[in-house]
Amino acid sequence: MKLKNSFQRKEKKYPLTKEKYYLLREKLQPFMREDEYGLHTIISVYFDTEDYEMIRHSIAKPMYKEKFRIRSYGIPNENSTVFLEIKKKVSGVVYKRRVALPYQSGKEYLQHPHSFKFEQTKDQQIKQEIDWLIARKRLEPKVMIAYDRRALFDSENEDFRITFDFNIRYRKEQLSQVLDDKGERVASEIDVLMEVKALGAYPLWFSELLAELEIYPTSFSKYAQTYQRYLYCKEDFLNVV
Numbered sequence: 001m002k003l004k005n006s007f008q009r010k011e012k013k014y015p016l017t018k019e020k021y022y023l024l025r026e027k028l029q030p031f032m033r034e035d036e037y038g039l040h041t042i043i044s045v046y047f048d049t050e051d052y053e054m055i056r057h058s059i060a061k062p063m064y065k066e067k068f069r070i071r072s073y074g075i076p077n078e079n080s081t082v083f084l085e086i087k088k089k090v091s092g093v094v095y096k097r098r099v100a101l102p103y104q105s106g107k108e109y110l111q112h113p114h115s116f117k118f119e120q121t122k123d124q125q126i127k128q129e130i131d132w133l134i135a136r137k138r139l140e141p142k143v144m145i146a147y148d149r150r151a152l153f154d155s156e157n158e159d160f161r162i163t164f165d166f167n168i169r170y171r172k173e174q175l176s177q178v179l180d181d182k183g184e185r186v187a188s189e190i191d192v193l194m195e196v197k198a199l200g201a202y203p204l205w206f207s208e209l210l211a212e213l214e215i216y217p218t219s220f221s222k223y224a225q226t227y228q229r230y231l232y233c234k235e236d237f238l239n240v241v
Contacts, residue, residue: 009093009094009159009197009198009199010092010093010094010197010198010199011094011195011196011197012195012196012217013193013194013195013217013218013219013220014193014194014195014196014210014215014216014217014218015190015191015192015193015194015218015220016164016190016191016192016193016194016215017191017192018191018192020213020215021164021191021192021194023213024194024209024213024215025164027209027213028152028162028209031154031203031205031206032152032153032154032162033152033153033155034150034151034152035151035152035153037073037074037151038150039148039149039150040073040074040148040149041074041075041146041147041148041149041181042071042072042073042074042146042147042148042149042165043071043072043075043076043144043145043146043179043180043181044069044070044071044072044144044145044146045069045070045071045110045141045143045144045175045179046067046068046069046141046142046143046144046145046223047068047069047070047134047139047140047141047142048139048140048142048143049137049138049139049140050138050140052142052227052231053137054066054067054068054137054139055067055223055224055227056227058221058223058224059221059224059227059228063090063091064088064089064090064091065088065089066086066087066088066089066133067086067087067088067223068084068085068086068087068130068133068134068139069085069087070082070083070084070085070106070109070110070141070179071083071085071098072103072106072179075179075180075181076103076106076179077103078103078104079102079103080102080103081100081101081102081103082100082101082102082103082106082179083098083099083100083101084098084099084101084106084109084126084127084130085097085098086098086126086129086130086133097126097129098126099118099123099126099127099130100123101118103179106179107176107177107178107179110141110175110176111176141175141176142172142175142231143170143171143172143175143223143226143227143231144170144171144172144175144179144181144183145168145169145170145183145186145222145223145226146168146169146170146181146183147165147166147167147168147169147193147222148165148166148167149163149164149165149166150163150164150166151163151164152164154203157203159198159199159200160196160197160198160199160202160203160206161196161197161198162194162195162196162197163194163195163197164192164193164194164195165192165193165194165195166191166192166193167185168185168186168187168190168193168222169181169182169183169184169185169186170183170184170186170226170230171183171184172230172231184230186222186225186226186229186230187220187225187229190220193220194215
């Protein structure tokens with residue numbers, strides 16, 4: 001599956017037990033295939049203000065919210081590509097804009113966000129948007145969140161995807177030196193977090209599977225849960241947006 005640099009969609013989360021996960025995977029086989037990456041690790045370093053203003057604003061469930069992160073698909077090495085990514089949510093619809101860059105440049109960006117330019121005009125425009133956000137909010141690296149993922153796609157409907165995330169973990173130290181997945185578990189009570197990504201309505205067969213297996217959505221943001229469980233201080237909420 002080709003990684004897009006700009007897209008919009010709706011995303012819903014569903015917590016699953018291991019038993020329900022295996023049962024659902026079996027029932028999905030006639031409809032969906034696992035992508036070429038198999039089980040892989042996703043690592044994101046989230047930027048925020050000193051007092052976590054962006055995630056506090058997000059938790060308040062506004063009509064508009066945004067996040068910025070550096071993301072790696074797999075544990076990176078010197079030849080890897082990473083992404084600078086802005087994720088916005090407007091009235092329930094998710095919009096993403098991102099640019100790819102070498103891992104070494106990504107590490108430099110963690111320390112010096114304005115230190116380089118892209119040759120492609122579109123990439124440079126996205127980076128300027130990111131630079132403006134970082135400067136306006138005075139953002140800095142605040143937390144690493146990693147998880148192991150399997151992703152499924154429907155070859156007849158490229159706008160419909162399902163991902164399964166395992167072993168969600170976080171770290172709040174040593175964020176500027178290296179992108180790795182070392183961290184502590186975020187939500188030990190969740191065996192598998194399923195995320196359904198769709199541009200429009202779910203296929204009928206999938207809605208029927210959810211009903212048959214009694215699988216229900218939940219509100220679960222990895223960054224928000226990490227903040228509320230492990231990073232939150234009472235003083236942070238004195239000026240909640």
